[in-house]
Amino acid sequence: MREPMMAGNWKMYKDPLEARELALEVVGRVGGVSGVNIVLCPPFVSLTAVAEAIEGSNISLGAQDVFWATEGAYTGEVSPKMLTACGCQYVIVGHSERRGRFGTWPGDWPRELLGVFGDNDVTVNWKARSALAADLTPIVCVGETIEERKAGATDAVVREQVTAALAGMSAEEVACVVFAYEPVWAIGTGEVCDAEEANRVLGLIRQLLAERVGDRAATMQILYGGSVKPDNIDGLMAQPEIDGGLVGGASLKADDFAALVEAALRSAGR
Ligand code: 13P
Numbered sequence: 283m284r285e286p287m288m289a290g291n292w293k294m295y296k297d298p299l300e301a302r303e304l305a306l307e308v309v310g311r312v313g314g315v316s317g318v319n320i321v322l323c324p325p326f327v328s329l330t331a332v333a334e335a336i337e338g339s340n341i342s343l344g345a346q347d348v349f350w351a352t353e354g355a356y357t358g359e360v361s362p363k364m365l366t367a368c369g370c371q372y373v374i375v376g377h378s379e380r381r382g383r384f385g386t387w388p389g390d391w392p393r394e395l396l397g398v399f400g401d402n403d404v405t406v407n408w409k410a411r412s413a414l415a416a417d418l419t420p421i422v423c424v425g426e427t428i429e430e431r432k433a434g435a436t437d438a439v440v441r442e443q444v445t446a447a448l449a450g451m452s453a454e455e456v457a458c459v460v461f462a463y464e465p466v467w468a469i470g471t472g473e474v475c476d477a478e479e480a481n482r483v484l485g486l487i488r489q490l491l492a493e494r495v496g497d498r499a500a501t502m503q504i505l506y507g508g509s510v511k512p513d514n515i516d517g518l519m520a521q522p523e524i525d526g527g528l529v530g531g532a533s534l535k536a537d538d539f540a541a542l543v544e545a546a547l548r549s550a551g552r
Contacts, residue, residue, distance in 0.1 A: 286519065286546035287460070287503050287526035289321035289421060290533025291346060291374060292328075301328035305335035307536035312543045313339030317550050319503070319526070320543055321372050321421075322533075326360055333369035344372030344421065347380055350405075350412035362416030373413050374528070375420045376406035376447065378466045383427055385466050403446035410447055414455050421460045421528065422447045423507070424487070428467035436465075437486055444490045456494045461487050461504050462528040468508025470530060474518075480506045481521035488523060512541035519549035 296304055301324045312320060313336070323344040324332045333343050345368075349359035365373055378384070382397040401409075410420040424443035426436045440463065448456050463483050468475045475483075484504045492499035506518055507528030518524050526546050532538040 283550075284501060284503055284525050285317065285319055286550055287319040287321065287505060288539070288543045288546045289319075289344065289372070289374075289462075289505065289526070289528050290323060290539055291377070291507075291528055291530050292322070292324045292533060293346070293379070293530055294325060295534055296324055296328055298328045298331040301325075302331040302335050304534070304536060305332040305341075308539055309336055309339045309341060311536055311540035313341055315543055315547060316340055318543055318546045323372070323374055329365070329368040329370065342371045343369045344374060345370050346374045346377065348373045348375065348409050348413055348418070350408040352412075352416075362412050362418055365418060366416055370418060372419045372421055372460075373409075374462075375409045375413060375422050376401055376443075377423045378425060378464060378469065381406075383466050385428070385469055385471060403443060406443075406447050407449050410459060411451060411455070414451070414458055419458060419460055421462055421505070423462045423464050423528070425464040425466055425468075425508070431465065431467065436483065440483055440486060441490060444487055448494060451494075453495045453498075456491065457498045457502060460502070461491075462507045463487060463504070464507035464528060470509070472509050472511075474509040474511070474514045475506065477514075477517040477521050477524070480518065481523045484521075484523035510542065512538050512545070515542050515545040516548075519545055 320341045321344045345365045380399040380401040413420040426439040430439050503525040505526045505528045506524050510527040510529045511532050
């Protein structure tokens with residue numbers, strides 16, 4: 283039986299003081315809940331504030347990105363070792379926003395900025411492997427754009443991203459990765475993926491994992507992300523392949539996030 287997970291990706295919201303306040307609110311509501319992996323992923327600068335706020339609770343800390351080297355002359359980057367030193371157990375890797383695969387491109391940004399964050403299938407693989415080497419659990423994001431979906435390329439895109447992310451990993455390492463299927467067109471749009479379709483794609487991911495780790499794939503947590511809200515979470519969690527959510531907007535409101543955690547808890551043992 284897989285434990286459900288609810289991970290909040292706070293994106294570029296919440297400075298240290300705001301983060302502390304939100305984390306304390308989340309602790310107040312669900313800090314004592316067991317049976318759900320609850321993960322908060324604030325911006326780098328707010329990791330320590332959140333680590334302090336969640337201390338002694340059942341909530342874990344995650345970062346939103348990581349660099350692959352342990353230390354060195356890499357201005358502006360943050361290493362896996364630095365994240366564990368801040369109390370992180372998880373790190374999001376290869377979010378579509380970091381892959382430069384935005385659903386909508388801000389109108390006043392020149393196209394030359396596309397890819398400014400620079401992630402691709404190779405960097406995602408390096409980041410995931412370096413995270414594992416530092417005992418961090420990578421939450422690897424995959425998913426198609428609306429153009430790819432309309433072209434019938436969803437499965438091919440997901441297959442390619444999953445396969446590339448796992449390149450060079452041992453079966454032991456693969457078994458420690460958490461995947462999150464986040465269709466780009468569902469992120470921040472309010473347009474959640476149909477639960478049965480999300481379940482189908484997660485099933486495909488699990489099948490790809492089984493090719494690498496055999497039966498152990500059945501024990502691996504796989505998440506859905508993209509406009510997860512309190513009013514659609516029950517339908518998602520009712521699906522057998524969906525073990526939880528990677529949540530953006532709704533994770534910034536303690537009440538909404540608590541409602542998602544409670545829904546995940548209700549779904550356990552489904
Ligand atoms: P939303 O929940 O705001 O759609 O964001 C999803 C996401 O990108 C989580 O990583």
